[in-house]
Amino acid sequence: DTAVSQTPKYLVTQMGNDKSIKCEQNLGHDTMYWYKQDSKKFLKIMFSYNNKELIINETVPNRFSPKSPDKAHLNLHINSLELGDSAVYFCASSQQGGSGNTIYFGEGSWLTVV
């Protein structure tokens, strides 16, 4: 029983394409996140949703659009992919915004743009 699952795990695609990464959590958490890990392994927050409402939107190009159909799902859609979008994208979830609560991460989605 995977707590936070994201698909696909690996994605290789050409520049200019549009792609989506899906994330689902079965923990009953209120808050979900997308993080990006660059080639230097540095993690940065991209988006956070609490009960389907966007609460954090870092300085991310508007080619990236998160969608939360319900509080168990947070998908990431990326338009017009660029080489610099190549990274590992992690979905995560926690209860009540993370304050004082453990954060659970998905396995990561390795995106390579060629």
Added chain:
Amino acid sequence: KNEVEQSPQNLTAQEGEFITINCSYSVGISALHWLQQHPGGGIVSLFMLSSGKKKHGRLIATINIQEKHSSLHITASHPRDSAVYICAVLASGSRLTFGEGTQLTVNP
């Protein structure tokens, strides 16, 4: 300068050694997380601290809020402890800020 600084960046130890990884931060926080990332890439939360000390098996995490400093200790290290250890602080709302990670290699 990053709000969260970890040291060392790389650490190589022999099996059985006692290991310490340090994390300093420059902002007021409500909680600090220690995370472990294995070569396969998955990230696991080891500890969430807001004060004092926590212990889980061979792992111990401490935090000093006044000094804005936390340490992660591993006793009797083992090759399976080889991973990247990441410190992350919760400063405002639900926004986590991460350190750059410490690559630990434990040799048999």
